[in-house]
Amino acid sequence: MSVIVYTENWDGLFKKQTFEIATYASKLAEMLNTDSIAISIGNVAEEELGKLGNHGIKQIISVTDDKLKHFDGQLYTKVIADIAVKESAEVLVLANNNCGKALAPRLSVRLQAAIASAVHELPESVNPFKIKKRVFSGNAVSLNELKTKTKILTLAQNSIDIEEMPEAAAIETYTPDLGDLVSAIEVQETEKQTGKVLLTDAEIVVSGGRGMKSPDNWAPLLELAELLDGATACSRPVSDEGWRPHEEHTGQTGKIVAPNVYFAIGISGATQHLAGVSSSKYIIAINNDKDAPIFEAAQYGIVGDAAKILPQLVEAVKELKSS
Amino acid sequence: MNILVCISHVPDTTTKVKFSENNTKLDTAGIQWVINPWDELSLTRALELKDDAASGVKKVSVAHVGLANTEPTIRKALAIGADDAYRVNAEAFDAHQVAAELAEVIKAGSFDIILCGIESSDYNGSNVGGMLAEFLGYPSVSGISHLGIEQEKVVITREIDGGKQQLTLPVPFVGIVQKGIAKEPRIAAMRGIMQARTKPIHVSEPKAADAQTSVLNFEPPEPRADCKFIDPENPKELITLLQNEAKVI
Ligand SMILES: Cc1cc2nc3c(=O)[nH]c(=O)nc-3n(C[C@H](O)[C@H](O)[C@H](O)COP(=O)(O)OP(=O)(O)OC[C@H]3O[C@@H](n4cnc5c(N)ncnc54)[C@H](O)[C@@H]3O)c2cc1C
Ligand SMILES: Nc1ncnc2c1ncn2[C@@H]1O[C@H](COP(=O)(O)O)[C@@H](O)[C@H]1O
DSSP states (O other): OEEEEEEOOBTTBOOHHHHHHHHHHHHHHHHTTSEEEEEEESOOOHHHHHGGGGBTOOEEEEEOOGGGSSOOHHHHHHHHHHHHHHTTEEEEEEESSHHHHHHHHHHHHHTTOEEEEEEOSOOSEETTEEEEEEETTTTEEEEEEEOSSSEEEEEOTTSSOOOOBOOOOEEEEEOOOOTTOOOSOEEEEEEEOOSSOOTTTOSEEEEEOGGGOSGGGOHHHHHHHHHTTOEEEEOHHHHHTTSSOGGGBBSTTSBOOOOSEEEEESOOOOHHHHTTTTTOSEEEEEESOTTOTHHHHOSEEEESOHHHHHHHHHHHHHHHHHO | OEEEEEOOEEEOTTSOOOEETTTTEEOOTTOOEEEOHHHHHHHHHHHHHHHSGGGOOOEEEEEEEOOGGGHHHHHHHHHHTOSEEEEEOSOOOOHHHHHHHHHHHHHHSOOSEEEEESOOTTTOOOOHHHHHHHHHTOOEEEEEEEEEEETTEEEEEEEETTEEEEEEEOSSEEEEEOTTSSSSOOOOOHHHHHHHTTSOEEEEOOOOOOOSEEEEEEEOOOOOOOOEEEOTTOTHHHHHHHHHTSOOO
16 A cells, blocks of 8 residues: 655756645555655656655655656556556545646546545545545535545645655656557647746745736836745736736636735735635735725735835835845 | 537636535525636637638537536537537536546547536536546647647647647647637627527437545635735835734745
């Protein structure tokens, strides 16, 4: 028996979410009286792999193969499923990001394993296996029973704290058996965003809505985000108007984010917007209408004109940084 | 080339969800049902491709797993412009069961591109598309923000964590669609609504696929603490609170 965690790397490095799922998998393994094993696909140096041991991972299975250079759901599923069978996995844990969302359902069919996606806490019980997840775009939580022998979970970002549980993790290399499977996907071009904090990774997100009034007013918002090492975001009308790029739009039909702090500046707080941001730890609302629904979702609020308040916040953060 | 768009039928996101029978069932009273927003966008893109003769798309169909009471949603998809529809006559319990039933429809038909949305806005699973691809043994691409057809090859932009990728692939495949695929959902015109009445909905009985999960109960999300208001004359206080009270900066 084991708990298997699929770890993704970005140019050979792990991210915070990798250590979140490692921590989660190790704690789950404790509940099940078993060990957690990590799978890594791609070129990751031993030193980086070893970091997984800090979060309770007992064994690391490292897979490198040229055929796995680009992400392909079909091929990756084969590799992970083979290892899961070899290690008698009882639960597989993946991040609820693009790759995790692509792999988990395929693995579920391959391994006849029931799935709970975007879970945000450990199971309530493991036998029977009962776990909570958010449903209806964050408007409710459901308690679900997974009825198969093997189970698959994807963990929502920023939902658990990373913990130190040092283990001397053994690293094992694994040669995948891909037979004549080749990827049908031909990658023509990859564009990576560099230098900027990615919206889906950010601990702090500063987001602007129609209350910002004009695309020309964004400078203090951008500055605030930069000072806080945060990312910038916006509401849908703002990206529809072309005030900000489409990648920044959060909400039901945009990106779903769950940072530590989400600043909603001049955003009314429509349900469709909240659907993408309501899992944030803290929502800070700045709005000149005291009855705006965003204040119902927020922990801190300022009723006032964004154009006046933003520069003062920038000033305050600068002072904080220089003190 | 034929496109199949899998559509789920979900409560309009502005509906306030309520539960009945001791919080074990969704209370459907007063719920406005709509086509899942992503599926509406996939359908729009499929129809745009069909409108462009160079794409080679001949037919756009929709498929849905649901009981007869979901037919208004299917008719809406026909009114928007789908040529025909497939409905598996079963209540949808979980993604596994839905994907297994959809796979049967696809095996019995002739579809080159199968489109699913990234997630349905009700149970937020993000699972049907990937499961369907695995049941069919087809490649899948998720996070699709652009879909085109050039010389019988499908040209896709997919969002990856931290960037974008341009790729091509042959059919058949399952595409899992997200934002960007179409700008605005196409809406039904009067003529479309009239035509939809006579377009075929092929109904099939389920092959009784099992659900692997069950919902034991629902609860409203944990209430958030009341909002603490900061004097607009002194916004700097916010930064102090974030540093000393919330300890997040
Ligand atoms: C199917 C569907 C899906 C959708 N998906 C999304 C989605 O994913 N994301 C999304 O964001 N929206 C989405 N929407 C749109 C959503 O319903 C709202 O229309 C949108 O979120 C409103 O954006 P906003 O808050 O920027 O603008 P508004 O609603 O216009 O709000 C502007 C706010 O700014 C305040 N304001 C005005 N002047 C100032 C000032 N000087 N200083 C401070 N505050 C000021 C106002 O009081 C107001 O509260 C969707 C809608 C539908 C129907
Ligand atoms: N009952 C259903 N019938 C047909 N397609 C569905 C159904 N439920 C979900 N889908 C498809 O699967 C996608 C993702 O749904 P889900 O996995 O439930 O989040 C939706 O956008 C639809 O394309």
